Amino acid sequence: MATFNEKKTCNQHMEEFKRFVWNPDTKEFMGRTPGKWVLISLYYAAFYVVMCALFALALFVLLTTTDPYTPTYQDQLKSPGVTIRPEPKDLKISFNISNPKSWQYYVNALQHFLSAYNESVQAKISRNCTPGNYTFQTGYGPNSKYSCQFNREILKNCSGLEDPTFGYKTGQPCVLIRMNRIINYLPGNGTTPNVTCGVLHAYPESIGDVVFYPENGTYDLSYFPYYGRQPQPNYTNPLVAVKFLSLKRNRHFEIQCKINAPGIINDNPYEKFEGRVIFHLDIQK
Numbered sequence: 001m002a003t004f005n006e007k008k009t010c011n012q013h014m015e016e017f018k019r020f021v022w023n024p025d026t027k028e029f030m031g032r033t034p035g036k037w038v039l040i041s042l043y044y045a046a047f048y049v050v051m052c053a054l055f056a057l058a059l060f061v062l063l064t065t066t067d068p069y070t071p072t073y074q075d076q077l078k079s080p081g082v083t084i085r086p087e088p089k090d091l092k093i094s095f096n097i098s099n100p101k102s103w104q105y106y107v108n109a110l111q112h113f114l115s116a117y118n119e120s121v122q123a124k125i126s127r128n129c130t131p132g133n134y135t136f137q138t139g140y141g142p143n144s145k146y147s148c149q150f151n152r153e154i155l156k157n158c159s160g161l162e163d164p165t166f167g168y169k170t171g172q173p174c175v176l177i178r179m180n181r182i183i184n185y186l187p188g189n190g191t192t193p194n195v196t197c198g199v200l201h202a203y204p205e206s207i208g209d210v211v212f213y214p215e216n217g218t219y220d221l222s223y224f225p226y227y228g229r230q231p232q233p234n235y236t237n238p239l240v241a242v243k244f245l246s247l248k249r250n251r252h253f254e255i256q257c258k259i260n261a262p263g264i265i266n267d268n269p270y271e272k273f274e275g276r277v278i279f280h281l282d283i284q285k
């Protein structure tokens with residue numbers, strides 16, 4: 001183990017380093033002859049050129065085969081998800097008619113949500129469409145598709161205009177049913193979808209009288225298809241409002257609202273929000 005004990009001086013280290021940088025005996029620069037350095041540089045240059053070319057090719061193929069305005073792969077779930085407004089925690093709407101503080105949150109949430117549906121707002125960003133049929137549009141690129149007007153006036157007693165408390169003050173609350181957007185989806189396959197609501201496992205209690213806005217709880221076909229955020233940035237979802245007119249007080253109800261139309265699945269036991277929504281309603285007095 002002689003090398004262990006060898007103590008090199010600083011000069012010796014310098015000498016060794018110099019020899020490493022340029023070895024006059026073997027004519028090696030940093031361990032390789034200039035010829036080898038040229039070859040290795042050429043090898044690496046060629047290697048990186050090929051790598052870059054492959055990357056560019058992959059990017060090019062990807063960009064030319066995908067459309068920036070529609071997703072290439074869509075979820076196979078072809079029935080829309082359904083949500084409600086107001087959107088309370090755990091989907092539990094619970095309030096005491098005599099205690100305005102207990103329902104003010106729902107009323108504020110609805111007023112806030114519906115302000116995007118003010119006639120003054122909608123008239124600026126969308127057009128009046130002919131009801132009764134899908135609104136197909138051609139054109140390509142960002143902001144190339146117009147949107148159809150859905151004014152909150154359509155929701156009449158649930159518009160928050162005549163009755164700013166949406167019936168919460170009198171125990172006849174409104175709940176808005178909203179279908180999630182699916183690009184290029186044609187709900188109902190030509191038949192207008194509608195909403196129906198019922199009480200789950202609550203015999204002998206019943207849902208009482210309910211009224212839907214618009215009439216018959218329909219989503220007019222003219223609001224479909226939705227073309228996507230980039231081509232159709234002004235799109236606003238059509239809504240159906242359901243107003244519970246005579247739900248019993250101080251009872252807990254589990255309410256299911258379904259969207260009915262050909263091709264819409266609303267009874268999948270594993271998908272609670274596919275084509276339907278279940279929420280809790282508890283009106284105290």
Ligand SMILES: *[C@@H]1O[C@H](CO)[C@@H](O)[C@H](O)[C@H]1NC(C)=O
Binds near residue numbers: 115118
């Ligand atoms: C929408 O209309 C309501 C009621 O008329 C009003 O209070 C609210 O400020 C309006 N919101 C917008 C954004 O125009």
Ligand SMILES: *[C@@H]1O[C@H](CO)[C@@H](O)[C@H](O)[C@H]1NC(C)=O
Binds near residue numbers: 125146147
């Ligand atoms: C969307 O709304 C803006 C105003 O906010 C309007 O300038 C634009 O033309 C609208 N887009 C379409 C496609 O109508």
Ligand SMILES: *[C@@H]1O[C@H](CO)[C@@H](O)[C@H](O)[C@H]1NC(C)=O
Binds near residue numbers: 131133
């Ligand atoms: C819907 O459009 C089709 C063809 O585009 C037409 O034949 C049909 O009459 C329209 N239906 C309504 C209710 O306007």
Ligand SMILES: *[C@@H]1O[C@H](CO)[C@@H](O)[C@H](O)[C@H]1NC(C)=O
Binds near residue numbers: 157163
């Ligand atoms: C809507 O509200 C008005 C005024 O409160 C009332 O007269 C009318 O009966 C209501 N309509 C329904 C269907 O509840």
Ligand SMILES: *[C@@H]1O[C@H](CO)[C@@H](O)[C@H](O)[C@H]1NC(C)=O
Binds near residue numbers: 189190262
């Ligand atoms: C939609 O309706 C047309 C006929 O109107 C039918 O040929 C087609 O199979 C239907 N599509 C679906 C998904 O139900």
Ligand SMILES: *[C@@H]1O[C@H](CO)[C@@H](O)[C@H](O)[C@H]1NC(C)=O
Binds near residue numbers: 215216
């Ligand atoms: C609502 O449904 C009834 C019965 O199906 C029908 O007579 C009425 O015309 C419908 N109203 C609208 C606005 O579609």
Ligand SMILES: *[C@@H]1O[C@H](CO)[C@@H](O)[C@H](O)[C@H]1NC(C)=O
Binds near residue numbers: 260
């Ligand atoms: C709701 O839609 C279903 C399925 O399309 C239909 O059978 C039913 O008559 C509709 N109800 C109303 C009130 O329009």
Ligand SMILES: *[C@@H]1O[C@H](CO)[C@@H](O)[C@H](O)[C@H]1NC(C)=O
Binds near residue numbers: 097
């Ligand atoms: C609702 O509020 C009133 C007044 O504060 C109270 O007397 C009543 O007990 C409350 N009801 C329930 C079910 O908590």
